[in-house]
Amino acid sequence: MSLASAGLLRLATAGSVDDGKSTLIGRLLLDSKQVLADQLQHVEEASRRRGAGMVDLSLLVDGLRAEREQGITIDVAYRYFATARRTFIIADTPGHVQYTRNMVTGASTADLAVILVDARKGVLEQSKRHAYIATLLGIPHLVVAVNKMDLVGYDEETFDAIVRDFCDFARGLSARDIVYVPISAKHGDNVVERSQHMPWYGGASLLEHLETVEVADDRMAGDARFPVQWVIRDHDADFRGYAGQLAGGVLRPGDDVLVLPSGARTRIERIETFDGPLEEAFAPLSVTVLLEDDVDVSRGDLICHPGAPPQLAREIEATVCWMADAPLRAGARYAIKHATHAARAIVDEVVDRVDVHTLTPDPQADRLGLNDIGRVRLRTSRPLAFDPYARNRATGSLILIDESSNDTVGAGMIAGGAPEAPAP
Amino acid sequence: MSARLTHLQALESEAIHVMREVAAELSRPVLLFSGGKDSIVLLRLAEKAFRPGCFPFALMHVDTGHNFPEVIAFRDRRVAELGERLIVASVQESIDRGRVAEERGPRASRNRLQTTTLLDAIAEHGFDAAFGGARRDEERARAKERIFSFRDDFGGWDPKNQRPELWNLYNGRIRRGEHVRVFPLSNWTELDVWEYIAVERLEVPSIYFAHEREVFARDGMLYAHSEFVQLIDGEQPFLASVRYRTVGDMSCTGAVRSSAADLDSVVAEIAATRVTERGETRADDRVSEAAMEDRKIAGYF
Numbered sequence: 001m002s003l004a005s006a007g008l009l010r011l012a013t014a015g016s017v018d019d020g021k022s023t024l025i026g027r028l029l030l031d032s033k034q035v036l037a038d039q040l041q042h043v044e045e046a047s048r049r050r051g052a053g054m055v056d057l058s059l060l061v062d063g064l065r066a067e068r069e070q071g072i073t074i075d076v077a078y079r080y081f082a083t084a085r086r087t088f089i090i091a092d093t094p095g096h097v098q099y100t101r102n103m104v105t106g107a108s109t110a111d112l113a114v115i116l117v118d119a120r121k122g123v124l125e126q127s128k129r130h131a132y133i134a135t136l137l138g139i140p141h142l143v144v145a146v147n148k149m150d151l152v153g154y155d156e157e158t159f160d161a162i163v164r165d166f167c168d169f170a171r172g173l174s175a176r177d178i179v180y181v182p183i184s185a186k187h188g189d190n191v192v193e194r195s196q197h198m199p200w201y202g203g204a205s206l207l208e209h210l211e212t213v214e215v216a217d218d219r220m221a222g223d224a225r226f227p228v229q230w231v232i233r234d235h236d237a238d239f240r241g242y243a244g245q246l247a248g249g250v251l252r253p254g255d256d257v258l259v260l261p262s263g264a265r266t267r268i269e270r271i272e273t274f275d276g277p278l279e280e281a282f283a284p285l286s287v288t289v290l291l292e293d294d295v296d297v298s299r300g301d302l303i304c305h306p307g308a309p310p311q312l313a314r315e316i317e318a319t320v321c322w323m324a325d326a327p328l329r330a331g332a333r334y335a336i337k338h339a340t341h342a343a344r345a346i347v348d349e350v351v352d353r354v355d356v357h358t359l360t361p362d363p364q365a366d367r368l369g370l371n372d373i374g375r376v377r378l379r380t381s382r383p384l385a386f387d388p389y390a391r392n393r394a395t396g397s398l399i400l401i402d403e404s405s406n407d408t409v410g411a412g413m414i415a416g417g418a419p420e421a422p423a424p
Numbered sequence: 425m426s427a428r429l430t431h432l433q434a435l436e437s438e439a440i441h442v443m444r445e446v447a448a449e450l451s452r453p454v455l456l457f458s459g460g461k462d463s464i465v466l467l468r469l470a471e472k473a474f475r476p477g478c479f480p481f482a483l484m485h486v487d488t489g490h491n492f493p494e495v496i497a498f499r500d501r502r503v504a505e506l507g508e509r510l511i512v513a514s515v516q517e518s519i520d521r522g523r524v525a526e527e528r529g530p531r532a533s534r535n536r537l538q539t540t541t542l543l544d545a546i547a548e549h550g551f552d553a554a555f556g557g558a559r560r561d562e563e564r565a566r567a568k569e570r571i572f573s574f575r576d577d578f579g580g581w582d583p584k585n586q587r588p589e590l591w592n593l594y595n596g597r598i599r600r601g602e603h604v605r606v607f608p609l610s611n612w613t614e615l616d617v618w619e620y621i622a623v624e625r626l627e628v629p630s631i632y633f634a635h636e637r638e639v640f641a642r643d644g645m646l647y648a649h650s651e652f653v654q655l656i657d658g659e660q661p662f663l664a665s666v667r668y669r670t671v672g673d674m675s676c677t678g679a680v681r682s683s684a685a686d687l688d689s690v691v692a693e694i695a696a697t698r699v700t701e702r703g704e705t706r707a708d709d710r711v712s713e714a715a716m717e718d719r720k721i722a723g724y725f
Contacts, residue, residue, distance in 0.1 A: 007431030039700060075568050075586060080561045080613045087431040089611055101588055108590040229444040234476040243473070245441040245592075274472040285429070286440035286473070299448050323588050337593050340448070399593045406597040408587045 009215060012091045012106040012139070014130035015116030020147045024116065024185035025092055028207060029081055031192035076106045085211040100356075100371035101323040103133050104411050108397070110134075111215045112141040114206070119152045119182070123165040125357055131166075132359050135173045136319065136373070136413070138393050141213055142170075142178045145206060150184040154197040172359075174390075177213075181206050223308040224249030225283075225387070225395050227339035228301045232288055241272055241288035242297055247339065247394035248387075250282045251289065251303075258306040259297050260385040265306060266293040283394075300341035302385040302395070310385045310395055313417030317351065319389075320376045322368040324402065324409035328376065329367045334409070336380065338398040344381040345400070351375035368410075375415070389413035432620055436469065439608035441592060442571055443473040446553050446606050449596035453481040453553035453606075454546075456725065457510070459491075459499035460671035461628055462557025462609055465617055467506065468624055469608060481555075484511040486542050488534040490652045490673040498629040513545035530654040533676045539724045543579040546603055553596070553604045556725050561613040562701070565717035571610045577601035579723030605725075614669075614701050615694050622687045632690065634667045634682045645678030669694075669701040 015021035030040075079090040091106030093099075107113060113134035117127050127144075134142055144166055152158045159182045170178055181190055182201055189195035192207045204212070225248035232241045251257075255268045271278045272288040281287045289303060297303070304310060322328050328347060336345045353365030353374035361375070368374050389396030400410035429437070446453050455470060457463045470479050485499060503510040515537050518524045523544060524537040546554060560567045570586050572594045587595055596604060609617070621628060639646040640659045647653060649661040652675045666679035667690070684690045716724075 007429070008434045075583070077567045078560045078611065079567065080611070082613075082615070105588045105590055109592075229441070230448050230474075232474060232477040237476055239476050243444055245437060274475050284434070284437055286437040286444075335597070337595065339593075340445075393591065397591045397593065399590055399595060401595055401597060406595070406599065408590070408595045411588070411590045 008087045008089065009112060009210060009213070010089045010091070010110050011112040011114060011210065012093055012103070012110035012134070013114045013116070014093055014103055014107075014134065015147075016118075016124070016126045019116035019118050020185045021092065021116050024114075024145065024147065024183070024191065025079060025090060027185045027188055027191045028090075029079065031188055032081055032083055032207060076102050083207070083211055088210065100133065100321055100373065103130065104137060104321045104323075107134055107137040107139055108393075108411065110137075110139050112143065112210070112213060113139045114143045114145055117144055117146050117162060117166070119146050119148045119158055119162065122162055123169065127166070128169055128359060129356055131170065131173060131175070133373075135175045138389060138413075140176050141215065142175050143206065143209060144178060144180045146180065146182045147185050149182045149189060149195075149198065150187055154182075154184075154189075154195070156198070156200040159201075179203070179209055179213075181209065222248040222283075222392055223310070223387075224251050224255075224303075224305050225310065225392060226251060226289060226303040227341070227395070228297055228299055228303065229340045230299060231297075239290075241290045242303065243286070243288045244340065245286040246281055246283040248283050248392050249305075250280050251287075252280045253277075256306055257291070257303050258309055259295060260302045260304065260309065261312055261383045262296060262301065264295040264297075266291045266295050268292070300339075302339065302341075304385075310387045310392075311417055311419065312383050312385050313419060314380050314383050315348070315377065316380065316384060316386065316414055316417035317375060317377050318398065318412035318414045320368060320374060320400070320413075321411045322370060322372045322374075322409070323411065324407065325370050327367040327369045327372075328400075328410060333403070335401040335403050336378075336398050336412075337401065338384050338386065339395055341382075341384065343384070344403075345378045348377040348379050351377060376412070378412075384414075384417070386414050386417065388416055432616060432623065435612055435616060436472070436620070438592070438611065439469045440473045442594070442606065442608040443470060443555070445594050446555065446572075446596065446604075447474070447480040449594075450553040450598075450604065452549070452551050453555065454484045454511070454549065454551045455479070455481055455555040456542075456557070457483040457485055457499065457503070458557075458671060459485070459495040459502070459629055460557065461617055461621060461632065462559065464502070464626055464628055465609060465612075465620055466555060466557050467502065468620075468626055471506070479506075479508050482509045482511055482549075484513060484545060484549075484554075486513045486538050486545070487515065488538055488673050489514065489516040490534055490675050492629070492631050492648075492668075492671065492674055494631050495629045495671055498627070502627070511545070511549065513541050515541045517541075518544065530656045532654075534673055535676050536719070536724075539579075539719065539722055542725070543723050546579070551603060552598060553606055555606050555608065557609055558607045558725060559609050559612050559614070559617070560607075563716045565720055569607065569610070569720075571607055572596060573605045573607065574598070575603050575605060575723065579603075581605075581720045581723070583717065583721070615691070618687070618691045618694050622691055629671065631668045631671065634665050634685045634689075636663055637666050637679065638662070639664050639666060639679055646681070647678055648674050650674045 077092045093103045093106035115130045163180045183190040190205045194205050228242045229244040232243050253268050253270045269290045269292045271281045332347045352361040352363045387395045396414045398412045399408050402409045515534050518541045524540045570589045638649040638661045640661045667682040684693045
């Protein structure tokens with residue numbers, strides 16, 4: 001689910017250990033004047049203690065004691081900054097330990113991903129993996145930031161060669177929009193201000209691009225999807241409303257609606273909020289819907305328009321990122337959470353596993369290990385009302401939960417399903 | 425009507441969704457209400473999530489006994505206005521029962537003692553989820569914390585072993601004795617909170633606005649001169665125009681010099697400030713580089 005708006009851009013950053021990702025974020029915060037005096041003083045002191053000559057901007061973002069001590073990033077960190085044009089939430093995902101798991105977590109809510117490439121090293125396998133995961137998670141906008149341009153003499157030809165390499169690779173991806181920016185995070189070139197060192201680059205600085213990139217909210221244009229979260233009752237006022245957050249499209253009072261999985265039909269009487277009734281509600285607003293007829297609706301049900309329903313199936317195929325030490329195998333059972341709906345699922349088959357080096361599927365695979373990605377067929381205890389992930393990230397995603405440890409062990413993106421036989 | 429949401433609408437909608445998920449998936453939630461600005465925003469979000477129904481949880485305040493009287497008065501007024509139930513968990517009672525021992529000396533604070541009172545109250549009432557107003561922009565350890573933050577049966581947080589949190593699919597499954605802390609304001613900044621208070625016209629305790637107060641200087645901060653703090657030799661109370669950026673104990677919350685007497689001036693002051701709220705006003709975070717991380721691991725808010 002993303003919450004893109006004119007006012008808010010959610011982005012994820014990905015890069016390997018030494019690509020300078022933390023330094024880039026530190027630079028963005030520093031140059032956009034979001035680092036406050038006490039934070040900077042803290043980083044200056046810490047840099048001195050660690051014997052660093054320059055202020056080590058990565059110390060701004062590494063929050064846990066173990067991270068500062070070991071000079072690594074362990075977990076996704078969220079950073080906030082705002083300019084006059086936009087508010088930003090950065091999910092900073094570490095590049096090495098449990099890399100897939102962290103990147104998938106950070107990317108799941110992002111509208112844009114910044115992928116760092118070291119100008120000296122060019123497009124490595126790791127950069128390709130980052131781009132692959134970003135597009136797998138449905139992030140529509142990619143920025144390839146070619147960092148450490150200062151170390152290659154701000155050379156245009158080096159940058160162009162990297163752009164050509166990446167373009168060749170990206171032809172196989174579904175990313176709609178890829179922008180390339182040559183930067184030096186350490187010295188600030190093309191991060192906030194345009195660089196004096198690279199007059200050959202005619203594009204925007206990274207921040208200018210982040211401030212102006214058009215993040216169209218596809219969900220509003222999509223079909224109406226309202227997963228019911230909670231039933232609000234007020235007996236005195238004879239009030240019974242279905243509360244939830246729109247996961248797609250627009251609902252209006254008077255609309256004919258279909259409730260899934262029951263198939264009940266009714267109409268929207270009104271749409272309420274604490275601030276009063278609405279003439280229309282669009283994704284991702286949280287609202288309360290009141291229906292004309294007394295139909296049976298509860299948490300986990302989905303309200304939509306009868307002319308544009310989602311698919312309904314118990315047998316589904318999903319691309320799964322596996323996040324647990326114990327592998328996923330055919331026959332295993334898990335709890336699943338899909339929108340507001342809880343169910344159980346059996347793994348019928350591991351269809352394939354993506355080789356993270358070549359990014360090609362291996363159909364011989366019979367399991368998914370920690371940080372593996374592959375296609376899986378699931379059978380669920382109750383039918384799921386879903387859209388393919390490529391159409392709707394909110395109704396197309398699910399998580400797998402280990403019922404003995406209660407841990408979240410897998411992230412699933414639904415590709416499709418076998419249609420339910422019509423009720424007799 | 426605008427087809428797009430402002431960033432405050434987007435944050436509000438996300439927070440309402442989080443609160444409803446907790447109500448639906450956990451059996452005994454509680455909302456921690458201190459009378460501070462963040463929990464004031466939480467209460468408004470709870471109204472937006474659950475009205476015209478009642479809140480599906482009680483409110484709880486961990487009262488150190490060293491709170492600002494203006495804040496306690498505000499707390500009781502706001503709770504009465506909402507018609508919801510407030511539980512007060514008292515640090516003084518924890519001391520009287522011998523669960524914790526009062527710190528001694530001029531720098532004594534009840535800040536750390538609150539953790540025991542909080543965990544005891546969670547166990548006593550059988551709460552399995554506690555809403556808190558913490559934000560990720562406040563502090564480095566908090567920047568790493570999940571919205572649904574799992575606590576083991578000792579109330580502890582394990583920062584290296586957090587559940588992945590994907591999309592808006594929160595996993596609230598826990599075992600008996602464990603609980604989750606839930607932070608609907610995770611993605612809000614201090615400025616967002618003040619702008620929201622202004623947009624929603626929420627009442628906040630008077631100490632957030634500039635007022636004359638008898639203060640003394642210690643470690644570069646201004647503290648209220650009160651019965652809860654002993655002066656050290658050479659510390660001289662004086663009158664100054666101050667306001668508070670955070671609301672904690674009188675013993676460990678510093679005031680800032682300010683003439684911002686209304687909401688608009690406070691918002692303008694926060695937008696222009698060059699120091700973080702915790703760096704400027706909280707002695708409890710200054711103990712060490714990882715002061716907050718250590719307290720969170722032990723079960724703090």
